[in-house]
Amino acid sequence: MFELGFQHRFAVRDYDLAATLGCGQAFRWQQVGDAWEGVVAGRWVSLRQPDTDSILATAAVPQADWEWLADYLQTEVELPIVLATFPDDEPMRAAVAHCRGLRLLRQEPWECLVSFICSSTKQIVQIRQIIALLSERFGEAVAVPSGHAPAFAFPSPDRLAAASEAQLRACKMGFRAPYVRHAAQQIVSGGLRLVDLHAHCCAVARDELEQLNGVGRKIADCVLLFAYGFQEAFPVDVWVMKALRQLYFPRRRPTPHRLRSFSETHFGPNAGYAQQYLFHYMRTRLRSKPRGKK
DNA sequence: AACCAGGACACAA
DNA sequence: TTGTGTCATGGT
Numbered sequence: 089m090f091e092l093g094f095q096h097r098f099a100v101r102d103y104d105l106a107a108t109l110g111c112g113q114a115f116r117w118q119q120v121g122d123a124w125e126g127v128v129a130g131r132w133v134s135l136r137q138p139d140t141d142s143i144l145a146t147a148a149v150p151q152a153d154w155e156w157l158a159d160y161l162q163t164e165v166e167l168p169i170v171l172a173t174f175p176d177d178e179p180m181r182a183a184v185a186h187c188r189g190l191r192l193l194r195q196e197p198w199e200c201l202v203s204f205i206c207s208s209t210k211q212i213v214q215i216r217q218i219i220a221l222l223s224e225r226f227g228e229a230v231a232v233p234s235g236h237a238p239a240f241a242f243p244s245p246d247r248l249a250a251a252s253e254a255q256l257r258a259c260k261m262g263f264r265a266p267y268v269r270h271a272a273q274q275i276v277s278g279g280l281r282l283v284d285l286h287a288h289c290c291a292v293a294r295d296e297l298e299q300l301n302g303v304g305r306k307i308a309d310c311v312l313l314f315a316y317g318f319q320e321a322f323p324v325d326v327w328v329m330k331a332l333r334q335l336y337f338p339r340r341r342p343t344p345h346r347l348r349s350f351s352e353t354h355f356g357p358n359a360g361y362a363q364q365y366l367f368h369y370m371r372t373r374l375r376s377k378p379r380g381k382k
Numbered sequence: 383a384a385c386c387a388g389g390a391c392a393c394a395a
Numbered sequence: 396t397t398g399t400g401t402c403a404t405g406g407t
Contacts, residue, residue: 112388208389211406215388262403267390304390325388344397367388387406394399 091247092150097145098158103165104189105137112212113192113314113367115219116242127223129196130231130241131155148231162194172203179335180362183369190368192361193314197282199242200315201305202296205267208243214260221259226251245275267302274300290318313360314375322351322359 109117109124117126123136134146147156158164167189174180206218220240226247227240248256249272256265274280280300285293290312297308305324314320323349324332332347342350354361 203390209387209390209402210385210404214405216403258405260404262401264389297395302390303390306389310388323388326386327388344400385407389402391401392399394403395397 089218091135092152094147096145096147096151096154096157098145098154098161098163099141100143100163101141102346103140103190103191104141104144104164104187107187107368108161108191108193109135111187111190112365112371113310113364114195114200115212115216116199116223119133126238127230127239127241128160128176130228130230131156132230132236132239133157135243144165145226145235148233148236150368159194162191167191170358170361173181173358174362174365175356176356179331179366180196183362183365184294186369186373187365190365192317192319192364194317195315196242197285197311198245201271201282201300201311202242202248202268205271205300206261206264207310208264208302208307218259218261221257222248245272248272251275264302264370267300270301271303285316290320293318309360314361319358319360320352322355322363324348324351325367327367327370329365331370333365 105124106119109126110119110213114126116122120134123134125132125134131150131151135143135353137143143161143163145154171184179207202222203215203219208216212217223240223242225349228243230239230241232239243298251269251272252271253265256268259265259266271280275282285296288296291374293312293316294308295312297303298305303311308325309321309323310319313323322328329347332351333342336350337347338357349361352362
């Protein structure tokens with residue numbers, strides 16, 4: 089017998105919902121009071137964490153099961169096992185201490201790909217704005233609680249492939265517009281099959297993604313890590329670059345090749361997870377402890 | 383008001 | 396292989 093309900097409680101441990109949804113891996117979450125509202129797999133959902141060991145989800149329509157959300161939130165992952173594979177050095181200890189409960193999500197490949205194509209040399213607040221505009225203008229409306237503002241699914245490849253470059257530029261994505269259009273057309277034409285990438289190893293899947301215009305090593309690694317769960321993928325953006333230089337090579341001036349080989353060997357089988365801790369640590373450590381002196 | 387942001391790309395040296 | 400200019404937009 090199914091329990092059809094609007095609400096569900098996930099029992100969790102070592103889970104910081106706010107850090108996870110707000111750390112810049114996903115761009116559709118809006119904080120409303122103590123809740124986070126977003127659209128996952130075409131379903132509007134509101135999340136909050138009333139205490140350390142539960143996440144409460146509220147949907148707009150009754151759900152027969154909540155597997156779609158458990159998968160997205162990765163609630164079943166045992167975080168301590170992941171953290172135990174991180175290198176035992178001072179920078180990593182500091183990052184872990186600073187980001188307790190930060191998780192990697194499991195996002196939909198298409199939305200993740202477009203999001204990170206739009207991410208290049210953009211601040212996270214601006215990426216959110218771009219993705220919100222794309223969804224409002226090209227996405228299908230989804231069911232929301234009565235009286236709630238309308239919400240939209242992330243637009244399908246067909247919808248974005250049909251959009252003009254000018255329409256896409258109007259979503260404030262600038263020179264990235266032709267990249268998004270090209271990617272959408274590749275999906276529609278079958279030139280790239282995102283579902284097939286699950287079957288490949290990380291390196292082969294990366295090569296496939298890098299065939300797309302505007303997708304280089306960094307953006308490909310983000311999609312591999314955040315959508316496909318390849319935890320060895322290690323995206324190096326300006327913040328992670330800063331972390332590597334400042335925390336691990338404070339005096340020397342390592343070559344790009346040296347930094348790459350270091351990142352591939354030092355951080356272990358969950359390097360991408362460690363990367364997200366370094367990223368969030370670098371972005372928030374100064375702002376979050378302002379009580380140094382009066 | 384400069385400087386910078388979860389980069390990629392063509393092209394130079 | 397490694398370095399530079401360009402692309403578009405807006406936050407800090």
